[in-house]
Amino acid sequence: MRAPLSWLREYVDLPASETGRDVAARLIAAGLEVETVEQTGAGLKGPLVVGQVLAIEELTEFKKPIRYCQVDVGRGADDPQNLICGATNFAVGDKVVVVLPGAVLPGGFEISARKTYGRVSEGMICSERELGMGEDHNGIMVLPPEHEVGTDAIELLELVDEVLDIAVTPDRGYCLSMRGLARETATAYGVPLRDPALLDVPAPNAHGYPVKVTDPLGCDRFTARTVSGLRPEAQSPIWLKRRLQKAGMRPVSLPVDITNYVMLELGQPLHAYDRSRIEGPIGVRRAESGEKLVTLDGTKRVLDAGDLVITDDRGPIGLAGVMGGANTEIADASAEAADGPVSGTTDVVIEAAHFDSVSVARTARRHKLSSEASRRFERGVDPEAAAAAAQRTVDLLVLLAGGTAEPGVTEITTPSGSRTLRIPADHPDRVAGVSYGRETVVRRLQQVGCDVYGDAGQDEQLTVTVPSWRPDLTDPNDLAEEVIRLEGYENLPSTLPRPLPGRGLTERQRLHRRVGRALAGAGYVEAPSYPFVGEAAFDALGLEAGDPRRRTVQLVNPLSDEEPGLRTTLLPGLLATLRRNDGRGSHDLALFETGLVFLPTGSETAAERLPVAQRPTDEQLAGLDAALPEQPRHVAAVLAGARERAGWWGKGRPADWADAIEAARTVAAEAGVELTVESASFAPWHPGRCAALHVRLEGSRVLVGHAGELHPRVLKALGLPERSCAMELDLDLVERAATGQVQGPHVSTFPVATQDVALVVDASVPAAEVESALRAGAGELLESLRLFDVFTGEQLGAGRKSLAYALRFRAPDRTLKAEEASAARDAAVAEAVERTGAVLRGA
Structure with missing residues (x-):
């Protein structure tokens, strides 16, 4: 969310000396993520004025259009400013922005009178990009005719400002509006908030535009208002366009700009329909599978039965909460079709509705169509703001487009009670380890917007009614977090945890750390990788169809369809890291990883979703364990290039199968276990250069891994260097084979x-x-x-x-x-x- 500081000051009385960085520091302390503070108009210096074009002389001796213009800049028509310009989108009588000699444009571009194209140009007529207002450089910026010649354009166009760019987390959807950010700013500074949603809204009546909602779970509130008699030629005023631009939105047309402006102001997405293009009542329902809709972006979409749609008598006219349809789009009178000018919209129906966040999120992802509206509905929109947003839109259309607000007001609501929580007054104290006190807790919750009731009795219980714009406050810990963040995370004491006596690392953890240190000491670099794997990796390793390593635990919701399973070996991730580093110029490589592999047993069951209000029973914990696959810890290492580099000390030596076996012996030595090495044939290793590694466990010889040189076909499939080697051991089996604690070597006093x-x-x-x-x-x-x-x-x-x-x-x-x-x-x-x-x- 981009928030201009000048806009924020309309709702909060900030000290005049406060800069954008000062406000950002306060908001960060309150728990918001302010990424940047952008200085718009940085380095801009006047004079920059409104001018009126008096005359245009076309210079035809040049290959491209060049115009010599005389412009009145406030000194009168008898003393015009002579300017050279290459744009052709303005005419005599137009109002333009003129930068005069001595001025400096954004980027350090100094303006002076200079001779060009055979004439002296005393300044420049500016485009939006040259003024730092946007990227439009197709032509000169033409101003509305009502602005007086000679007016300071820097102030008129609000070129100098500060814009806070805030990364809004999913639980803070109310901050995707100036209203929400103003509330946080007012709380941070301890000053009153002028809530823009406090408007006089007429009561619903039977004369509004007909609306029928058949899915009250998907749409629990729908407000419709109608404005007629709009002037099709009416354009958005400069202040409105500038606020949209600073907030990161592109001005389109006056009705669309107003709905976007109100959405940014109040956080309620709106949609304006051309009433002449709606046939019959507006409806809200689930789509029928296979229905089609052309959205405003011009894409024809095939709808799913789970999509919530807005309809009229013809069928769908919009994806609810995501994007409207092209068949009811507001017509721009300034646009031209192939067969002549387009007649602009004069009557509009305003939609302000509240849609189910999960439904909107699924529709947006299903159609790969993320919009400003869907972003807000996904994170939670204040359902009580719909009527105010519709009224604010109507007021602006009447004011700026000359329309007339029709008396009919449609409002369909699904009754729902306020969320009320019970919380001990000292609950935030116990969560934070700080004594805030009852008065502070009540005050902070009220600043959030909660209604707090409760007498200071023996139990000190508070009854808290959560505001409609905070759907994320669902349990006492959420309320405690609000108190803690407003009191300041930086004020929480830092204390070290006190471990219970007799606790420490397990033997498995100690071995894991010893192995890592030993391999690092032997020149290997640890390279952890993601535990996801797909069939393509097993194909590249040359594993046969019946190889047990191909039998993986499948993820219900994988990050990638190409890697839907959990790994059964560490080699795919390590070899991918080896290939990536070799491709980037690091050819002498020795990498290792220790991590879990996941081996399905076939007896896994669906895990039970346990409650969080109490400790699970032993039976429930056993059920969770039964739902898990076996997860032994493995260690693997890969080598390529030189194992010993050449230098003045002598020739180098390339890594070979013996180094892979030595890495395995290094691991076994840390466990005090001796490996037995014998030749073997096992994918993905070269049959003649593969070693099977065994240990003695409970009187029997047990296979714990393999080491050696990888097969040439595997190297080719994975794009690895020649003679690449690898080792992989089951670290848990190696640990079990250990006879006890590792003993230091005995140093004999007798000769050998x-x-x-x-x-x-x-x-x-x-x-x-x-x-x-x-x-x-x-x-x-x-x-x-x-x-x-x-x-x-x-x-x-x-x-x-x-x-x-x-x-x-x-x-x-x-x-x-x-x-x-x-x-x-x-x-x-x-x-x-x-x-x-x-x-x-x-x-």
Whole structure:
């Protein structure tokens, strides 16, 4: 909502020294979101006057139209101002805006007399855009003839002003009007409000325009007034146009401008119908499926059975609360049709109605047609303001268009009582932790517009009647919020919460944090992603049709139709982040994410909507848990580009499958768990470069994830760099496999004995199998084992490879003898020979 400060001052007596920024600060303190304060006419400097064109000389020697004009600027016809102008939309006798030498237009454009097109131009005739009034630059701004020559145009056109741009939240719909903003401003400054809705409105009678409402739930109030004898040629006065422009609306024609003006002033959307184009009574009903309507924007729309429509005897003539129909549009006398001038509207029917907010919102979204009217109805319009808005519109049409208000007044209402709430007088105190006192609570609620009753008895209960313009006040906490915001959020004390003794992070939370720190320390960057996924992501990952990861929990109201499910793996989001960053020039990437995945069990039920007035029972909580899918926490990492960059220290190294496995080992180490790695084939990894990761859990070997290099087809489908790698683990399973708290390593005081061994095996034998055999044979003296070389060559023979391991032996209580280390080494080799058919290289 854009609110000009000059307009706001009509309803609130603000101090003359208050600027737009001062008012914005007060409104922000009261809980409104003031985004900007725009200075209109900033830098503008006169002289800027009203002039009358005396003569026009067409300069025909130029390729484009150029006119040499003599304009009376208030010094008389004998001393005209000579001006060059390229516009052709004005004639002799027209009143125009002239900027004289020495003036400065918005944007720092200084005006001086200068020679151009062979003549001296002593200033400039201005368009709306040059004056900062709008974007219209198609021609010169022609003023109504009643303005006197020489009048100061800066004051006449209200060029200098401040406009507050306020982002109105859905619960504060009343602030989409000058009336609502004036109420908030008056409360913020502690001054009276001149309510523009306090008008003398005639009582309804039987002589008004006939209206029939068949859906009282969709339309609980409909006021109709008729004005006849309008002057079709009447134009909107400058003050009206300027207020609409400052509020962000485009002037159209006098009747339309007046309805828009009253909507901005009172917050009540209105519609004006050309009475000569209405056939029969006006009706309000639900549309019949398949009915058609051409709206004011020229679009032919197929209506839905849920749409609320305005009708006459022919059918729909408007979408209620959204937009009117083209077949009853007000005709502009200044417009011209192909076959000649259009006769303007002389008789209008004014509609001021109150429509159901949910119905209007659904219609606007269904037809993708958001309007100023629908924005207000969606957020809540004061139903009691309809009659006042209709009267204000009638008054302006009579005043500005010379019309006559007909005595008939139609008002159809559905009886409804006022909303009344009971609230303890100290309820805001208990919510805020501040002692406001009963008097302050009553005063603040009355400033909001509530009627407050209640004696200072033992229970200190207040009976509060909520005003009609505040549909968002529905329970005591809403009233408490009003008191707190008007007293000032900044006055609330800041206190730290006091945790109960014995509380803290769970082991799962600690592991989650340790894993994040460990991966960050290893060079990975955390990249959280949205948990939504679609079939296209699974197709790109190459998952087969029966893959359980394709079975997702479907959202009832997804943000995107392309991603209607919840993820069963973290990889789609991470790989999308990898692709996006690679496309933006970051090619060396290492990303990770920890988060929940959602695995449907098939036994989910519809969740019960629980009341908020009391704590749910254990049975209700169990029912909620049963409605949820399994949600294990996973950790995943992806790599691309260089893992070690090149520099003066040496050559770099690209990321490969081993780095993905090492990331998994880093995660397992934080849980104190040892991973068993073996080759596997599992989408989306490359079959020959994929590792299955297992842990020991309750005596059994359990699969917890995979790591390795992604399949080339997956890289092509997702647009990822070559040799991209990934890892994903079930972090909850890893936690369950942990035997207890992570123990720090024992530092021995005895020296280590290192023995190297090279074994030749078939190329098909996994290195992990050889390593397992060596560990089993070496016994308790083995401290660590590391594969440091893999060799293949002609001397080994086809289909053979050499694996070289470094074995470290150490005793906890003594220094090992060489014979003991050698015996342990020989036992390890013997076990590997027996299990894998290995041959000691060089033997």
